[in-house]
Amino acid sequence: MTAIIRLSSLHLCLTLAKGSGEFKWKGDTRKMRTTLTDTGVTNVPNITNVTYEEIDVGQTASYTREVSERDIQLFAAASGDVNPLHLDADYAAGTQFGERIAHGMLTGGFISAALAMALPGPGCLYRGQTLRFRLPVKIGDVITVTLEVTEKKDRTRLVTLDCKAANQDGKLVTSGTAEVIAPTEKLVVPLPEAPDFG
Amino acid sequence: MTAIIRLSSLHLCLTLAKGSGEFKWKGDTRKMRTTLTDTGVTNVPNITNVTYEEIDVGQTASYTREVSERDIQLFAAASGDVNPLHLDADYAAGTQFGERIAHGMLTGGFISAALAMALPGPGCLYRGQTLRFRLPVKIGDVITVTLEVTEKKDRTRLVTLDCKAANQDGKLVTSGTAEVIAPTEKLVVPLPEAPDFG
Numbered sequence: 001m002t003a004i005i006r007l008s009s010l011h012l013c014l015t016l017a018k019g020s021g022e023f024k025w026k027g028d029t030r031k032m033r034t035t036l037t038d039t040g041v042t043n044v045p046n047i048t049n050v051t052y053e054e055i056d057v058g059q060t061a062s063y064t065r066e067v068s069e070r071d072i073q074l075f076a077a078a079s080g081d082v083n084p085l086h087l088d089a090d091y092a093a094g095t096q097f098g099e100r101i102a103h104g105m106l107t108g109g110f111i112s113a114a115l116a117m118a119l120p121g122p123g124c125l126y127r128g129q130t131l132r133f134r135l136p137v138k139i140g141d142v143i144t145v146t147l148e149v150t151e152k153k154d155r156t157r158l159v160t161l162d163c164k165a166a167n168q169d170g171k172l173v174t175s176g177t178a179e180v181i182a183p184t185e186k187l188v189v190p191l192p193e194a195p196d197f198g
Numbered sequence: 199m200t201a202i203i204r205l206s207s208l209h210l211c212l213t214l215a216k217g218s219g220e221f222k223w224k225g226d227t228r229k230m231r232t233t234l235t236d237t238g239v240t241n242v243p244n245i246t247n248v249t250y251e252e253i254d255v256g257q258t259a260s261y262t263r264e265v266s267e268r269d270i271q272l273f274a275a276a277s278g279d280v281n282p283l284h285l286d287a288d289y290a291a292g293t294q295f296g297e298r299i300a301h302g303m304l305t306g307g308f309i310s311a312a313l314a315m316a317l318p319g320p321g322c323l324y325r326g327q328t329l330r331f332r333l334p335v336k337i338g339d340v341i342t343v344t345l346e347v348t349e350k351k352d353r354t355r356l357v358t359l360d361c362k363a364a365n366q367d368g369k370l371v372t373s374g375t376a377e378v379i380a381p382t383e384k385l386v387v388p389l390p391e392a393p394d395f396g
Contacts, residue, residue: 021278065278073393074276078269079307080219080261080392083314087390104324105303105310109277112303116281126302131327192285194278195271197395 021065021110023118046190049121052157052182057149061119064144065110067102067137074197075106102137107145107174111163114145115178120159123183127158131176135167142168147178157182219263219308221316244388247319250355250380255347259317262342263308265300265335272395273304300335305343305372309361312343313376318357321381325356329374333365340366345376355380 050059065071076082081103084091092100108131115126137143143165151160159182165174248257263269274280279301282289290298306329313324335341341363349358357380363372 063278071276074272074395075307077393077395078272078276078304079311080263081307081311081314082390082392083320084387084390085314085320087393088388091387091390103307103310103314105307105327106276108306108327109273109279109301109303112301113277113279116279116283116301122281122283126331128331129303129306129329131329133324133326189282189289190286192280192282192289194280195275195285197272197275 021063021113023114024062024064046188047117047121048186048188049123049183050119051186052120052152052159052184055120055149055152055159055182057152059119059149060146061114062144062146063110063114063118064142066142067106067139069100069139071106072100072102072139075103075109079103079105081105097136097138099138102139102141104131104133104137104174107131107133107137107143107165110143110145110165111147111174111176111178114147114163115161115180119147119149119161120180120182122187122189123185125181126178127181128179129163129176131174133174135171135173137167137173141173143173150177152182157184219261219311221312222260222262244386245315245319246384246386247321247381248317249384250318250350250357250382253318253347253350253357253380255350257317257347258344259312260342260344261308261312261316262340264340265304265337267298267337269304270298270300270337273301273307277301277303279303295334295336297336300337300339302329302331302335302372305329305331305335305341305363308341308343308363309345309372309374309376312345312361313359313378317345317347317359318378318380320385320387321383323379324376325379326377327361327374329372331372333369333371335365335371339371341371348375350380355382 072086076087086100086103089100145165148162150162159180161178163176163178164172166172270284274285284298284301287298343363346360348360357378359376361374361376362370364370
């Protein structure tokens, strides 16, 4: 996996060449600068998390990813959902969608990736998620997931985040609410190699 | 993809060798017999759906699948979530879980597979899902998703289903509620080849 790390005073950005996704963080830049570090070893970036203490209501993170035919096939293989609407172009052409569409839960996977990789990142515990599937996602669509912290509960460290996934036209395709237990400990962990399926 | 189709007076069962999952339907067997047919071509099964009219409150379907390391890697590649808790055995050994765990949303994918493949199956529109992640899912766990119809709204054909995912010890790992628009039209569609990633 090659990784391109760009730092600016406004946001952090991590591009994963294999996964073709891009994570960004916005908020207090002093905090944000600590959310991504480089080990000094070429092409082996670390990610760090945002601890409960560092999380503010209103803080955001985003994850942008182009949906490929391959992503849909990988999700079908992972889940066992081989419904022809997702895999069979001829069948899908005869449906109301006119072409293959991505599994709704693949966009759910992008939301969970944003939580697990960006805000809060490693060490968080995923407690719950609601999802409202609003518009179909097609091959080639560029989906941007935006997370925004809406509530913190100090006693349990439960953090609630508003989750929106929009396409390249800015149209909301999926929305929902996530609940996570944010970590107390600051972690710096090397990113594993992205699985390579050729 | 090889497929084994077993019919009995009690339930239907479809085993997908490549996907290593198994779907079952229970309920009115006269109806259920129509939910799976064979084209007569060896190893090319069709699936059919359960239409809104055929759906009864209390009707159930299940999907059982053993979670493999490969499923987790496929989901990581599909979603971009390469958090080391899922992919790095050494890192995961040092966490509270003691070993790698599956992405919570992979179990969400099993639930969506049960909806898309079994009840209602092809032609349904996925409108919403809630998920509560209760226990970690580990490599080798055998997860059974059970769907049960709890409500039907005739005007909109909206069907609400209770969703439970339990492990081989019968412990509830994930629960939630799904909302789908059930199809009006009876469909008989050939199962696509499961994507083969070697």
